[in-house]
Amino acid sequence: MLRRSFLQLGVLGAVVSGVSLELVRKTQAKARSAWERFISQPTFQRPRNSETVVLEVTTAPITVLGQSVVRGCIRQLNGQRGYTTSQNKGINLELINQLPVPTTVHWHGLILPNAMDGVPFVTQPPIPPGQRQRIHYPLVQNGTFWMHSHYGLQTQSYVAEPFVILNEEQEHWADRTITVMLRDFSFTPASEILNNVVAGERGGGTAMAKSLADFAWHQPRRLLTQQWDPATQRFGRKQEKGVLMMAPDVVYDALLANERSLDAPEIIDVEPGETVAMRWIAGSAFVSFFLDLGDLEGELLRTDANPVEPICGSVFQLSVAQRVTLRIKVPEEPGVFPLLALGERSNLRCGVVLRSKRKLSVPDLAPQTDQWTGSLDFTQDKQLRARQPLAARAANNTIPIALTGPAPNYTWGLNDRFYPYRDPYWVEEGQRVEMVFSNPTPMGHPMHLHGHEFQILEINGQPLAGPMRDTVYVPKGGTCRIAFDANNPGIWAFHCHISYHHARGMFNVVAYRSADLSWWNPTGFSHEHLPF
Numbered sequence: 001m002l003r004r005s006f007l008q009l010g011v012l013g014a015v016v017s018g019v020s021l022e023l024v025r026k027t028q029a030k031a032r033s034a035w036e037r038f039i040s041q042p043t044f045q046r047p048r049n050s051e052t053v054v055l056e057v058t059t060a061p062i063t064v065l066g067q068s069v070v071r072g073c074i075r076q077l078n079g080q081r082g083y084t085t086s087q088n089k090g091i092n093l094e095l096i097n098q099l100p101v102p103t104t105v106h107w108h109g110l111i112l113p114n115a116m117d118g119v120p121f122v123t124q125p126p127i128p129p130g131q132r133q134r135i136h137y138p139l140v141q142n143g144t145f146w147m148h149s150h151y152g153l154q155t156q157s158y159v160a161e162p163f164v165i166l167n168e169e170q171e172h173w174a175d176r177t178i179t180v181m182l183r184d185f186s187f188t189p190a191s192e193i194l195n196n197v198v199a200g201e202r203g204g205g206t207a208m209a210k211s212l213a214d215f216a217w218h219q220p221r222r223l224l225t226q227q228w229d230p231a232t233q234r235f236g237r238k239q240e241k242g243v244l245m246m247a248p249d250v251v252y253d254a255l256l257a258n259e260r261s262l263d264a265p266e267i268i269d270v271e272p273g274e275t276v277a278m279r280w281i282a283g284s285a286f287v288s289f290f291l292d293l294g295d296l297e298g299e300l301l302r303t304d305a306n307p308v309e310p311i312c313g314s315v316f317q318l319s320v321a322q323r324v325t326l327r328i329k330v331p332e333e334p335g336v337f338p339l340l341a342l343g344e345r346s347n348l349r350c351g352v353v354l355r356s357k358r359k360l361s362v363p364d365l366a367p368q369t370d371q372w373t374g375s376l377d378f379t380q381d382k383q384l385r386a387r388q389p390l391a392a393r394a395a396n397n398t399i400p401i402a403l404t405g406p407a408p409n410y411t412w413g414l415n416d417r418f419y420p421y422r423d424p425y426w427v428e429e430g431q432r433v434e435m436v437f438s439n440p441t442p443m444g445h446p447m448h449l450h451g452h453e454f455q456i457l458e459i460n461g462q463p464l465a466g467p468m469r470d471t472v473y474v475p476k477g478g479t480c481r482i483a484f485d486a487n488n489p490g491i492w493a494f495h496c497h498i499s500y501h502h503a504r505g506m507f508n509v510v511a512y513r514s515a516d517l518s519w520w521n522p523t524g525f526s527h528e529h530l531p532f
């Protein structure tokens with residue numbers, strides 16, 4: 001543990017009795033020289049120009065349940081969180097690490113050059129405090145994405161923001177477009193939550209976990225989930241008796257929509273009768289969501305960044321790291337319309353409020369209710385059809401992925417192995433690759449592949465021409481088959497997007513035989529989760 005802390009560039013002079021300062025200096029010098037070698041490559045030496053947007057990785061205060069707390073953020077110099085560009089402009093950024101600890105930034109869902117992918121110890125060394133990294137690449141996609149740190153548990157600390165790529169379709173799809181970033185919040189720091197769950201404390205030792213110490217998790221109760229109604233061809237609410245069994249690994253204190261808890265939600269003034277496209281991003285570290293539009297009806301246009309044949313409904317599923325675009329028509333009759341995100345296996349909620357008459361007051365909305373939700377499942381993905389599917393083709397590389405865990409000491413894995421190890425899933429350029437997931441673990445996992453989009457081709461044994469995605473939620477007991485074309489050479493992270501599972505071994509890489517593996521250093525994976 002002491003030795004590992006020396007790997008942290010950010011901790012200057014971590015002098016511990018019995019350990020030589022010389023060793024600290026040597027380790028820091030080595031990490032520093034890796035960074036300097038990396039950043040001196042010509043692609044990162046491209047000068048800034050007048051179009052370059054600077055993004056600071058830093059901290060900012062937010063207010064949760066009336067309390068001010070400081071968390072991370074990625075913002076432009078004008079203070080705006082996140083980044084919006086257009087497909088023809090491409091990406092032209094400079095990152096500055098203003099945190100006191102190392103970081104990297106990953107562009108979630110992007111098909112991009114491998115060197116820009118932002119995964120520490122896979123595609124690059126961490127960015128030391130005070131250092132800068134140029135990010136520039138052409139865009140072959142558009143839609144709703146997000147950017148987040150891939151270092152430690154920094155997604156949980158909100159080094160994570162919306163990243164939107166416009167094209168012409170999106171400029172005309174509604175009268176206005178609104179982005180809602182969803183997060184899970186705890187007053188307990190992420191590193192402490194992880195230590196607690198590793199020590200076997202269910203709920204992660206948060207304030208809410210403590211307040212629910214006597215809660216009867218094993219008692220049957222009515223749980224809210226989503227259902228598909230074949231008669232009306234829409235998604236709606238389902239309330240069914242079910243059992244939560246036990247506390248989730250992490251029990252949060254609140255959920256946030258655009259950095260606000262539901263006691264003080266964002267109120268968005270709209271016009272009666274207009275259409276609103278809502279980009280929902282699950283930027284959470286552990287919690288997946290059911291979106292509940294209440295009295296309104298939404299038309300699902302895209303899953304992740306990808307167009308689907310539109311389907312209507314009032315309840316939608318959104319797992320960790322996924323995005324969904326819903327087009328909503330504001331009723332002609334003026335009113336106030338809360339749009340809520342309910343945490344999976346939770347009674348917490350957050351959301352935003354649409355208001356179509358300025359004078360109307362917004363009713364109090366409780367951040368926590370008596371209504372518990374069940375687990376996400378395949379109900380939604382089973383109905384969705386890609387509008388731009390992969391070309392029909394037989395696979396020439398099939399990779400079985402059995403999700404594994406939890407093993408002792410809260411380790412999670414893939415195919416009974418726990419990262420770090422040096423045994424990638426190999427692919428060759430030009431292959432049609434399929435991954436076949438099975439999930440015998442006691443919970444669902446949002447599985448994410450970097451640098452590619454994939455299509456869901458089979459769910460629980462049933463073939464389908466399902467949605468294109470970059471993150472698929474594989475529910476407890478579920479199986480599915482996905483396919484992608486190996487047309488973007490490199491070494492690409494592949495992992496569960498629950499931060500605590502990722503950090504505890506549910507991670508590997510997909511490596512092209514042709515890839516440059518020189519920045520891949522699995523031993524760096526077990527770096528400490530430094531609070532800031």
Ligand SMILES: [Cu+2]
Binds near residue numbers: 498501
């Ligand atoms: Cu997981």
